[in-house]
Amino acid sequence: MSRFWKPGAERPQLLDDEEGGVIFFSAPSSAAGLYGYANLERQRQRLPVYKFRTAILYLVEKHATSIVVGETGSGKTTQxxxxxxxxxxAEGGRVIACTQPRRLAVQSVASRVAEEMGVKLGEEVGYTIRFEDVTNPGVTVIKFLTDGVLLREMMDDPLLTKYSVIMVDEAHERSLSTDTLFQRRRPDLRLIISSATIEAKSMSAFFSSSKKRPIQVPGDHIPEAVPAIISVEGKGFPVEIHYSEESFSNYEPAGDILVFLTGQDDIEAAVRLLMEDGQAPESRSSGLLILPLYSGLPRAEQDLVFSPTPKGKRKVIISTNIAETSLTLEGVVYVVDSGFSKQRFYNPISDIENLVVAPISKASARQRAGRAGRVRPGKCFRLYTEEYFVKEMPNEGIPEMQRSNLVSCVIQLKSLGIDNILGFDWISPPAPESMIRALEVLYSLGVLDDDAKLTTLLDPMISKMILSANEYGCSEEVITIAAVLSIQSIWVSMRGAQRELDDVKLRFAAAEGDHITYLNIYKGFLNSGKSPQWCHKNFINYQAMKKVLEIREQLIKLLKRLGMILKSCEKDTLAIRKAIVAGFFAHACRLETFGQNGMYKTLRSSQEVHIHPSSVLFRVNPKWVIYNSIVSTDRQYMRHVLAIDPSWLTEAAPHFYQLQKPYPAAY
DNA sequence: GAGCACTGC
Structure with missing residues (x-):
C-alpha cells in the first residue's frame, strides 16, 4: 500500500484530546495547489475540504475509522x-464506496464526480440503487450507493471484501441501515464516517470501545483502532436567526420563503389561509405565490416549487421536512421554522408504530436555518423562543434504531452471523422490549433458524407469506400482493373527489378483502395493456403500478435464484388467503360483538383497532380479520385488511396461539 | 366515514 499523505508536505500536526484518547487534527493555515489548471480542477481546489486533503489521507491511512465533521457545501462527498x-x-482491483441515505443523492453525486474526473458514468465512477446498477465490475473504482444497498451486499459478503474504504455520508441522520452497517468489519477496511454534527464524539467513543476494536493481526497495514476526528468547515452564507419574541418587519427584500410545518393537513390549511388573504387586492400577500410541498403531492405539483419565481412575485413554499434534507430549493432566502415535525415512534408493548407531531432537535433547527443561506445571506424566523432553543430543545433527534420495529434489523444481524443479539453493543442501544418483541415475531414465524435466504431480503412476514404461497401453489398471485403492500398506495391522492374514488373502488372490490382487491386491479391493469389512460380513468396511480411491476420482477428473480417455480392458483382465493395468514397471523383481530362502530381487538395485545375507511371491508366488519399495518391517528386504523377464518390461525401458527392463550378471549 | 413526516431493499 502506498504511503501518500505527502506530496512534499510535512507530517500534519495531531493534537491529543484529553477526553478519551480521541485524536483531533488542527487545520493547516494554507492550501497548496499542486495540480493542473483545468477549470474543474481549479474549482475542486476552491472547495473548503481541499485544504484538508493531506490530513484526511493521512488519517485514513493510519486509522481504521476516521470521522469527518462538516456541513453540506464543504465538498467532502464529491472530493x-x-x-x-x-x-x-483503488489499486489492485479494490473499490472505494460512498454511501448516501437517499437514491437521488447517490445519482447526482455520482454524475458530478464522473464529470469532474472526465469519465463516463458507469465506468470508473458508478452507482447502485435499488432497480439500478450503473457500475462496470472490474472497471468501476469509485462506487456510490445507498446505505440500504450496501447492507444488502453485506448479506452475501459480510466482510465487504471488494472494498478498500467505505465512506458513510450523512451519518448524523442515524438511519437504521447505517447504524447496522457499523456492527461488523474487516480489520484492514477503512471506514470514513461523514457527519454534519459533532455528535461524532459519541460515535468515536463507540468505535474506541474494546468490543468494536478490529482484531489486531501482526503486519504492516493494520490501522489504529482509535478513531480520528477532523472538522471541515462548510461554505454556506451566514443566516441571521430571529426568535419569536423579537419583532421584525413584515417586509423583507426580495427572496423566496420556505416555511416548515408538520404535515399535509397543516400545509393545506396554511395554503388556504394565505390564498384567501391574497384575494383582497390591498392584501399584503397579493405578491405571493403560495406553493405546498410534501411527499404525497402529485409529481407535477411538486415540480412547481422548482420553477423560476415570476418577476415581482415571491415564492412561499410551505413544506414538510422533505425540504430539510431530501431536496434543495435555490432562491430561498427566508426560512420560517415552526419547531415541529412528524416523527415515528414505536411502542413494543402494543407493537404499534405511531406518527406524532414532536419538537425537532437543535440539529434539525440548524439544518432548516441553513436552507436560507444557500445562495446569499439569509434570515431564519424561529417560531419559538431563544430560551426554548438553548435550554429545552434536544441536541439530536432520537436515532431510528430506538423508534422502530426491529424485526428486519434483527434478521439482518442474524444473517451477518451475529448471534448474541440481546447482548449486542450499539451506538444507541434500542429498548430491550423492542428486541424481545422482534425475536418473538421471528421465532413464531420460524424464520430465525431457517436458512431460507428470502427472509434476509424481504420483510419477514412478507417472506413467510411468499414461502407459504410456494406450498399452496399461488406464488404468482402472492408476489403481486407483496409488491402492492410494499408501496405507499396504488390510488391517486384525491381528497376532493373521494366519492368518485369510492365508486371506482367498487369495480374492483373483492368480498375477501383488500389483498384480493389488489389482485383484481393488477389484472385490470395488465388487461389494459399497462395503460396510463386506464389508470387515470380508474383513479389508480400509474407511477405506483409501474413500481409494482418493477418490484414483482425483482421478486421473480429472487425466487428463481432460490429454486422456486412460479405457480398460479387461478381462481382459488382460499390458497392465497391461507398463504397470507401464514405470514401475518400475528396481526389477527376479532370484532367486538358488544362494542359499537366496528371496534376490533388485536388477539396479541387486546389493542382497540378499527378498519381504515379506505379499506373495501370498511363497514363490512367481518368477525375475524388480519391486517398488514396500522396507522394511528386519533384511533388505530388497520390498513390492508383481509377476512379470515380463525381456524386458519391455529393451523398456521399453533405455537403462537398457544403461547398467547392467557391474553385473548379468542375462542 | 378518514387521512399517510421521510427514507430504503
Whole structure:
C-alpha cells in the first residue's frame, strides 16, 4: 500500500484530546495547489475540504475509522472519494464506496464526480440503487450507493471484501441501515464516517470501545483502532436567526420563503389561509405565490416549487421536512421554522408504530436555518423562543434504531452471523422490549433458524407469506400482493373527489378483502395493456403500478435464484388467503360483538383497532380479520385488511396461539 | 366515514 499523505508536505500536526484518547487534527493555515489548471480542477481546489486533503489521507491511512465533521457545501462527498483514488486506494482491483441515505443523492453525486474526473458514468465512477446498477465490475473504482444497498451486499459478503474504504455520508441522520452497517468489519477496511454534527464524539467513543476494536493481526497495514476526528468547515452564507419574541418587519427584500410545518393537513390549511388573504387586492400577500410541498403531492405539483419565481412575485413554499434534507430549493432566502415535525415512534408493548407531531432537535433547527443561506445571506424566523432553543430543545433527534420495529434489523444481524443479539453493543442501544418483541415475531414465524435466504431480503412476514404461497401453489398471485403492500398506495391522492374514488373502488372490490382487491386491479391493469389512460380513468396511480411491476420482477428473480417455480392458483382465493395468514397471523383481530362502530381487538395485545375507511371491508366488519399495518391517528386504523377464518390461525401458527392463550378471549 | 413526516431493499 502506498504511503501518500505527502506530496512534499510535512507530517500534519495531531493534537491529543484529553477526553478519551480521541485524536483531533488542527487545520493547516494554507492550501497548496499542486495540480493542473483545468477549470474543474481549479474549482475542486476552491472547495473548503481541499485544504484538508493531506490530513484526511493521512488519517485514513493510519486509522481504521476516521470521522469527518462538516456541513453540506464543504465538498467532502464529491472530493474525498477522488482523493482516495488519487492516493492509490483503488489499486489492485479494490473499490472505494460512498454511501448516501437517499437514491437521488447517490445519482447526482455520482454524475458530478464522473464529470469532474472526465469519465463516463458507469465506468470508473458508478452507482447502485435499488432497480439500478450503473457500475462496470472490474472497471468501476469509485462506487456510490445507498446505505440500504450496501447492507444488502453485506448479506452475501459480510466482510465487504471488494472494498478498500467505505465512506458513510450523512451519518448524523442515524438511519437504521447505517447504524447496522457499523456492527461488523474487516480489520484492514477503512471506514470514513461523514457527519454534519459533532455528535461524532459519541460515535468515536463507540468505535474506541474494546468490543468494536478490529482484531489486531501482526503486519504492516493494520490501522489504529482509535478513531480520528477532523472538522471541515462548510461554505454556506451566514443566516441571521430571529426568535419569536423579537419583532421584525413584515417586509423583507426580495427572496423566496420556505416555511416548515408538520404535515399535509397543516400545509393545506396554511395554503388556504394565505390564498384567501391574497384575494383582497390591498392584501399584503397579493405578491405571493403560495406553493405546498410534501411527499404525497402529485409529481407535477411538486415540480412547481422548482420553477423560476415570476418577476415581482415571491415564492412561499410551505413544506414538510422533505425540504430539510431530501431536496434543495435555490432562491430561498427566508426560512420560517415552526419547531415541529412528524416523527415515528414505536411502542413494543402494543407493537404499534405511531406518527406524532414532536419538537425537532437543535440539529434539525440548524439544518432548516441553513436552507436560507444557500445562495446569499439569509434570515431564519424561529417560531419559538431563544430560551426554548438553548435550554429545552434536544441536541439530536432520537436515532431510528430506538423508534422502530426491529424485526428486519434483527434478521439482518442474524444473517451477518451475529448471534448474541440481546447482548449486542450499539451506538444507541434500542429498548430491550423492542428486541424481545422482534425475536418473538421471528421465532413464531420460524424464520430465525431457517436458512431460507428470502427472509434476509424481504420483510419477514412478507417472506413467510411468499414461502407459504410456494406450498399452496399461488406464488404468482402472492408476489403481486407483496409488491402492492410494499408501496405507499396504488390510488391517486384525491381528497376532493373521494366519492368518485369510492365508486371506482367498487369495480374492483373483492368480498375477501383488500389483498384480493389488489389482485383484481393488477389484472385490470395488465388487461389494459399497462395503460396510463386506464389508470387515470380508474383513479389508480400509474407511477405506483409501474413500481409494482418493477418490484414483482425483482421478486421473480429472487425466487428463481432460490429454486422456486412460479405457480398460479387461478381462481382459488382460499390458497392465497391461507398463504397470507401464514405470514401475518400475528396481526389477527376479532370484532367486538358488544362494542359499537366496528371496534376490533388485536388477539396479541387486546389493542382497540378499527378498519381504515379506505379499506373495501370498511363497514363490512367481518368477525375475524388480519391486517398488514396500522396507522394511528386519533384511533388505530388497520390498513390492508383481509377476512379470515380463525381456524386458519391455529393451523398456521399453533405455537403462537398457544403461547398467547392467557391474553385473548379468542375462542 | 378518514387521512399517510421521510427514507430504503
Amino acid at each position: 474525498i472519494p477522488q482523493y482516495l483514488k488519487e492516493a492509490g486506494w
